């Protein structure tokens with residue numbers, strides 16, 4: 341890092357295109373930012389097959405505005421690329437999110453990274469997770485510019501998802517899965533090391549609070565933010581929607597990795613100030629694994645997948661009115677060398693293969709990670725629900741379908757209470 345301040349540009353104009361253009365202008369103007377005749381890869385977040393109004397994926401109109409801005413610099417190629425979340429088909433995600441239509445309208449290439457065969461292995465120097473190398477598409481590595489275009493949203497294990505996390509969508513499923521089976525923040529740093537997008541534009545038009553990405557609650561903020569520094573971009577994005585960055589572990593990891601600054605003295609916000617656009621967003625994930633004091637949660641060493649499942653399942657228990665009834669139970673996720681001796685079997689839930697060693701001591705839910713609803717169903721039923729031997733299709737899915745409206749109603753009510761209490765301030 342040099343002593344130069346990281347610039348973060350913020351715009352809030354009436355039209356999305358005007359905000360995007362303003363951000364590029366504040367960062368130096370698109371013709372100065374992009375090399376002539378360049379290949380420009382734009383990496384939106386199109387990780388799930390959700391429609392634009394859900395705010396799970398980058399707003400397609402923000403993508404359109406960025407493409408139109410990039411075209412002003414006469415690039416050789418514009419490629420919109422993504423590898424959707426594990427279990428999601430990128431092509432379907434492009435379609436449902438509205439991103440495919442924008443690419444067609446604007447005449448740019450659309451590439452599903454998951455299906456790309458021309459991959460290059462990039463070693464990760466000083467890797468922080470167990471990701472020693474990353475296979476990345478040749479077109480991505482050979483592009484002159486990568487524009488990272490995430491939407492800001494709540495995220496179960498990271499608290500929020502923004503610039504740095506969006507780059508996770510440049511790797512195929514195997515690495516993606518590896519990333520979730522360990523400290524996700526560290527793994528994200530390793531992938532970022534290999535990819536290093538040079539421009540970050542964050543969609544804060546209608547960011548998603550609530551239990552995103554599963555059950556998002558979009559909020560209108562109307563902003564576009566841009567920076568060359570992904571960490572500063574994430575930090576100021578959080579400031580804009582009132583996320584207490586001291587409670588987000590990822591920032592320390594990112595600063596230590598040297599990908600940007602978390603020192604506000606070294607960040608200059610230009611365009612609109614944070615105060616001018618500040619809109620408080622409901623992010624229930626703040627507070628980490630201590631949010632259920634009525635239960636004994638042993639979650640150290642658990643990776644992001646099991647943490648996210650714990651988070652959703654504990655709230656689901658509240659939604660279906662089974663939380664208090666079962667208070668006092670112990671839930672274990674992640675690898676443990678020991679667990680307390682005196683817990684009765686029916687009061688101990690062992691979630692995930694990491695806890696297999698203790699399987700005779702309590703209700704062991706197999707899987708790495710286990711299927712999504714198994715934890716709340718095991719706790720509320722008082723017996724193991726692991727989705728095996730046809731149980732997922734015959735019991736879990738129908739029950740989830742029955743519980744879904746109750747869950748949605750619970751989330752809506754919580755959001756309403758939050759905004760009633762806090763307004764947007």
Ligand code: SF4
Pocket residue numbers: 520521522641642643644645646673674675691692693694695707708709710
């Ligand atoms: S069981 Fe859970 S905590 Fe253990 S590696 Fe698998 S997903 Fe991670």
